[in-house]
Amino acid sequence: MSQTPALRTDVAILGGGLAGLTLALQLRQSAPSLSVTVVERRDHPVREGAFKVGESTVEIGAHYFADVLGLREHLETEQIRKFGFRFFFSEGSQAIDGCTELGVSQLLPTPSWQIDRGRFENFLGERARALGVDFRDGAVVRGLELAEGDDEHVVTLEHGGQARTLHCRWVVDASGRAGLLKRKLDLAMANDHDANAVWWRVDGFVDPNRWSCDPAWLQRCDPPDRWRSTNHMCGPGYWFWLIPLACGAHSLGIVCDAKMHPLETMNTHAKAMGWLRRHQPQVAASLEQGEHALQDFLFLRHFSYGAKQVFSTRRWATTGEAGVFLDPFYSPGSDFIAICNTYICDLIAKDASGAAFEPYVALYEQLYFSFYENTLTLYQDQYPLFGDERVMPLKVIWDYTYYWSLLAPLFFAGRLTDLATLGRLRPLFEQASALNLAVQPLLREWGRRNEGREAPAPRLLDQFRIDWFRDMNGALADRLDTPAFLVRMEENVARMHWLAGELLQRVRDDYPTIGDCGLEALLAAGPTGKALSLPADWYAQQGVAA
Structure with a gap:
């Protein structure tokens, strides 16, 4: 195998799948003066259909693809x-x-x-090349030397039968479960899911x-x-x-x-x-x-995992499944790609402008891990509930209210890196997290006590009929100034308090002696107001057929 002259790029992205290619597009938009090279093992174009899972998007990931990256036309004409x-x-x-x-x-x-991953990644590769990304498909990473100080990292790769050396200021691992940096730096960390x-x-x-x-x-x-x-x-x-x-x-x-x-x-x-x-x-x-x-x-097997670190002051980062992975229920994979890529782009842009990016590394990582850990609670030890047609519909409403109350509006508003606003929101995040940590075990215990209980009559539990739930979804697209945005977030967390109170009351209607998992104290300390309503058949012993 012949050796060719060394290459240089500002940012080397190791992996040209969903996480790596969307990061490349976002970098070209946010810092167009930077050179970006993507190294992808597979040859393009890839197969449609039977290619990769992770095909369902939800609001954050969909907004990232459609509006942040500007890919709405492709989604509307080439996807479902x-x-x-x-x-x-x-x-x-x-x-x-x-x-x-x-x-x-x-x-x-x-x-x-719904995303055909093969079709989408073919489109992303073409788009990346059109925007000036050096997208090297059919290339295999053979070695990686991380630099100390201000020196450049060195990636050794094999491409087209030739050995190439790629020098870069930043290196981002987007290699999925291959986890190039995770393996090299021993960053793997199990979780309890x-x-x-x-x-x-x-x-x-x-x-x-x-x-x-x-x-x-x-x-x-x-x-x-x-x-x-x-x-x-x-x-x-x-x-x-x-x-x-x-x-x-x-x-x-x-x-x-x-x-x-x-x-x-x-x-x-x-x-x-x-x-x-x-x-x-x-x-x-x-x-x-x-x-x-x-x-x-x-x-x-054991698809869910964490990581000890995802961003570094040594100018490396991981994104997508090369970092952490939660669970496909609620389809959060694209959401966490969007969040992670946004933090990586901000760090790289700060460094490129000559600003000190190092103080932000730990802050962004702390935020990212907090989003991961809070989302993990929606799945952990909750699978026994999934067949309970009384409790699970209410869990879905709760989980989505939590998602649409804070994390989703924060991303839609483009405020993930707005540390001043995040600082003002910290008490609300702490309240919401505490409520969720009390509600999840309450739902779990409710389901445990329901074991062997007669199922309610079949019915349609129509989320569209819940006005406030539908309005929360529509409000994600609202463009608000900072004072109005903060008020909206306060209203959202107040809604979580009211919903948690209603759930607790309904649980006690069934089981008066059930423990409250600390929820009563949180409700007593939180905002008061008119309770939210869910249709009566969501709770009924014998539901009303739609």
Whole structure:
């Protein structure tokens, strides 16, 4: 293998997947004078459909792609507009129209998309090159020497049968689970969320509407496009996803608590189909039709993890799955790419302008880890709840209220790096975090006590009917000056207090002696006001059929 002259770049990004290519685009927009090189192992163009998971976006990630990076036209014309999250409590069911359904009957105001990762990453690669990024696909990183002081880092790579040396001021690891920097610097850190996943793609769309002939059930949604949702088929200790891809394939996956559903019961396609026949028989019967040919099959053990460090004063950083990974429930992967990339761009821009970036490294890392740790609480030890059609719909409402109260509006307002505003918001973040840390175990205990209890009648729990919930989603796009933004955030946390109080009251209606997990003291110290309302059938022993 021949050796060619050394290359130089301001920023070397190791990995040209979703995290690396979006970072390259954001850098070219925020600091166009900097040179950026992306080193990607795969040859482009990559395959559509059966390529990578992480296909569902939610509000932060969708806003990042569409508005921060300016990719809305591609999303609207080449990807699928998502019809929200949809949950069916369908363990063991042969008839989907006989299950409780949680979701929206109409689109919420703030859009999100289902992403064909192959199609999207091909587009991102082309866009990066058009903006002047040196995108080297089919290139393998063979070595990495991190510099001391003001010297430059050195990346050794193999590209086109030649060995190349790349000198750079900044190096960012976006290599996914390969974790080049994590392995080199021993940054890996386990967390206490023990879950596994298996997934595969099939030809053709899998449409839940085809599983029913009930006109009333079919007309619950306007438009009647349940197939465009991220559909979750839920049961105790697991959920099964169905996500449509613009290439005409459907992404499918089982995600489960490792103790309740061992990976060994589903780690081949045959085993996974056998598992579905037991737990989701109607889904299995649909997939066994000849139109849904198998495209791929993969699995991952212990998919959730943390990291000891993600940013460094030595001018390196990690982003995407090269750093931390939470859980695919609620689809936060793109959100955390957006947040991490925004902090990395700000650090690099400060350094390029001659400003001292070092004081911000620890601050941004502390913020990033706090977002990660608070989001992890939504999943940790909560999988046993997933089949409880009383508690889980309320958990989803709570979790989304928490998400739309602070983190999402902070990102939409472009204030992730606004330390003055963040300082003023710190008490609100502490209040919200404390409320969430009390509500999650309360929900868990409520679900534990419900074990063996008769299920309520099947119904549609329509999130679109909850005015304040719908309004929170629409308000994310509001452009507010700082005083109005702070007032909005106070109102959001007040809403969390009121909702937490309502949940506690409803739990005690069922179980008067249940502990409050410290929630009463938090409510007594928080704002007072008229309680929020959720439709009565969200709590009823025998729910009202929609």
